[in-house]
Amino acid sequence: MFGLNEFVATYGLAATLGAMFAMAAGGFAKGVVGFALPLVGVSIAGSFVPFEVAVALLIVPMLVSNFVQSLRGGIGPALVSIWRFRLMLAILTVTIALTAQVVVLLPEQVLFAGLGLVISGFAALQLAGWRPHFPDHHRRLVEGAVGLVSGVLGGLTGVWGPPLVMYMITLDMPKTEMVRVQSLSFLIGSVVLFAAHLHSGVLDATTLPASVWMTVPTMVAMFVGYAVHDRLDQDVFRRATLIVLILTGLNLLRRALF
Numbered sequence: 001m002f003g004l005n006e007f008v009a010t011y012g013l014a015a016t017l018g019a020m021f022a023m024a025a026g027g028f029a030k031g032v033v034g035f036a037l038p039l040v041g042v043s044i045a046g047s048f049v050p051f052e053v054a055v056a057l058l059i060v061p062m063l064v065s066n067f068v069q070s071l072r073g074g075i076g077p078a079l080v081s082i083w084r085f086r087l088m089l090a091i092l093t094v095t096i097a098l099t100a101q102v103v104v105l106l107p108e109q110v111l112f113a114g115l116g117l118v119i120s121g122f123a124a125l126q127l128a129g130w131r132p133h134f135p136d137h138h139r140r141l142v143e144g145a146v147g148l149v150s151g152v153l154g155g156l157t158g159v160w161g162p163p164l165v166m167y168m169i170t171l172d173m174p175k176t177e178m179v180r181v182q183s184l185s186f187l188i189g190s191v192v193l194f195a196a197h198l199h200s201g202v203l204d205a206t207t208l209p210a211s212v213w214m215t216v217p218t219m220v221a222m223f224v225g226y227a228v229h230d231r232l233d234q235d236v237f238r239r240a241t242l243i244v245l246i247l248t249g250l251n252l253l254r255r256a257l258f
Contacts, residue, residue: 024240031225
């Protein structure tokens with residue numbers, strides 16, 4: 001296949017097929033709960049290719065899948081969601097761009113461990129029945145804080161989704177709107193990271209064409225995941241989201257410890 005020849009020659013056919021399977025698994029998870037493509041895709045692909053290559057393969061599928069998913073309900077609802085969460089999305093965008101340029105003062109392991117503990121603990125408490133709510137007059141303040149924290153984490157570690165998902169769970173948002181807002185925030189971050197990795201060299205003549213090809217299994221599996229998503233009622237969707245958050249947190253702890 002044009003564009004994959006050099007990648008196959010460098011990493012082998014088995015690794016290429018393994019990476020495609022990884023992106024398909026991540027795409028399916030994203031179709032069901034609206035996120036977890038990086039969690040599943042990179043975790044599995046990292047078993048077949050070096051970690052930085054797994055990240056590179058993820059970039060184009062992440063960009064395309066977030067664009068498609070954010071517009072699944074049409075451009076009108078997407079614009080409404082952008083306006084509703086404009087403060088959070090604006091702060092997220094600026095903060096990712098700024099923090100990606102600075103030297104990380106804390107070791108990466110500390111950041112991953114702290115984030116993993118918070119995410120896993122929050123999701124576990126939610127599954128146990130804890131349902132936090134924020135007063136309406138504090139909503140803008142909370143959204144700004146969520147955008148800031150997510151942006152800092154995204155710029156420093158490349159992981160910015162879990163805090164946003166955690167906040168939206170507290171709002172008891174309908175699953176369709178929740179997935180749309182998640183995808184819009186992920187799309188913004190994906191554009192920033194795409195530009196950053198073109199500059200950094202992570203996306204090069206070998207990995208960029210391969211990343212484009214990885215979009216095919218990702219998108220096919222994501223549409224299969226939609227069929228599951230559409231059959232989930234709101235409570236089951238919420239529980240599934242919390243379970244994936246716990247897995248995300250545990251995966252971050254794994255990265256910190258190993």
